[in-house]
Amino acid sequence: MNMRGKIAGRVAEVPPSGIRRFFELVQGVEGVISLGVGEPDFVTPWHIREACIYSLEKGYTMYTSNYGMPELREELSRAISRRYGVDYSPENELLVTVGVSEAFDLAIRALVDPGDEVLIPEPCYVSYVPCTVFAGGKPVSVPTSAEEGFRVSAESIEERITERSKVLVLCYPNNPTGATLRRKELEEIAEVVVEHELVVITDELYDRLTYSGKHVAFPSLNGMKEYCVYLNGFSKSYAMTGWRIGYAAGCAEVIEAMMKIHQYAMLCAPVMSQMAALEALRRGDGAVESMRRAYDRRRRLIVKRLREVGLECFEPEGAFYVFPSVRSTGMSSEEFAERLLREQKVAVVPGNAFGSSGEGHVRMAYATSLESINEAMDRIERFLRR
């Protein structure tokens, strides 16, 4: 039988991931310094791992409530309220998920009917467009550029609104650009959201990793709680990528709809990860802050060195990515990344993996030691001199 012919059209139409392709290229090369890794270089803080081990010893090995353990939801509710002054009921406004990845997929599937349009500022995290397509929605890209600091503006969103516009995706601090949005810019976006009755899916996974000014949570803006699904998790700020745990918060109707899918597709998030997340929320603030400070040092170093070697680079204010322009080299994103890998064994991710407006840039993750950043930059300097 020809299985290829049996694959569902909307899955077949999605091209293979640019990141995967590059991963395979890097696999074959020895001695690579990688600035291509989108996750912390810290192992999860020990007290969190230890709490998980203890929970296993105590026999926490079963399914939990579909929504997630009540204690964890209560702790999440308190944490969001303390940090951003937004109150989500642990009863029915919070859903514990298998990472923001699952939470995003659930939100899209819960909201999008075939043909509905999803506005996605680009460059953006790699899963937004494919998940939209899998759900039968139509992704509408809202390009941003280095000139505007990769901040999406209310006008550029408004320009792309049609009858079918239903969802707006926001992700600040941003992967891959490191851009953040100021309160004023968010408020302007909020006006457009109200006027056109959009639902905002706001992925704020990097909220704790900001370096100039405090993060503004979208639902904390006046009235915006009703308009948005707030997604966050533990992967980046607590260095817990492998635990696969995150959450969604929103009004009861949308959380209920997301839970409907989650209960059949996933049942619940792993209980050991939920126990670890509980410990992270209760006693993890110190570790988050010390990792943030380490990233900040690396950020300063890499931005400075990029500018010294003549790669134009807007200063990232959040997450752990820089997104320098490689236009001055005359190379495309992919050509730059591939040649840099072959000639100097430094891995970076071509910007076009994050949408066509990422062309002309590469993403470098600075979640790696100061020494590795220096070594990588020495190699990049050599690469550019030739």
Next chain:
Amino acid sequence: MQELEILSLLEENARLSMREIADATGVEEEKVKKIVEELEKRGVLLAYRAVVNWEKAGVEKVCALIDVKITPEREHGYDSVASRIMRFPEVKSLYLVSGTYDLSVLVEGRSMREVASFVAEKLAPLQNVTSTTTHFVLKKYKEAGVMLYDGEELRRLAVSP
């Protein structure tokens, strides 16, 4: 707090150059130099040293933790005894502690005999020292904040989203 930032960087890695510190903190290199010199002068920055696993280097060293009880002196309290003890180069660290004894002394030597004779000949006979209890170190797991065994490897993929 540039000072504190520089201190915590150096505490983590004393080999950072002034330039590397400057790059990581955003403080100018000349200014970093000045701050570091100032911190050295004030006795805030005391020494820059390596943490060595001597066992792996094939060198045998013997360490002992010694609990020392003393009668404090009028006027000087514990300080004058402590300052006599700490001058011995065999003494690697010395703390005044609360509890059932007074001073905790970490002594290092080339053999058990050497450490034992240091205790018997130098430490115990000191005036005001009323008793000593010697605990020989059998195995070191962590030293100066660094794990000697079971270090964790990074297990990240080379490229991820």
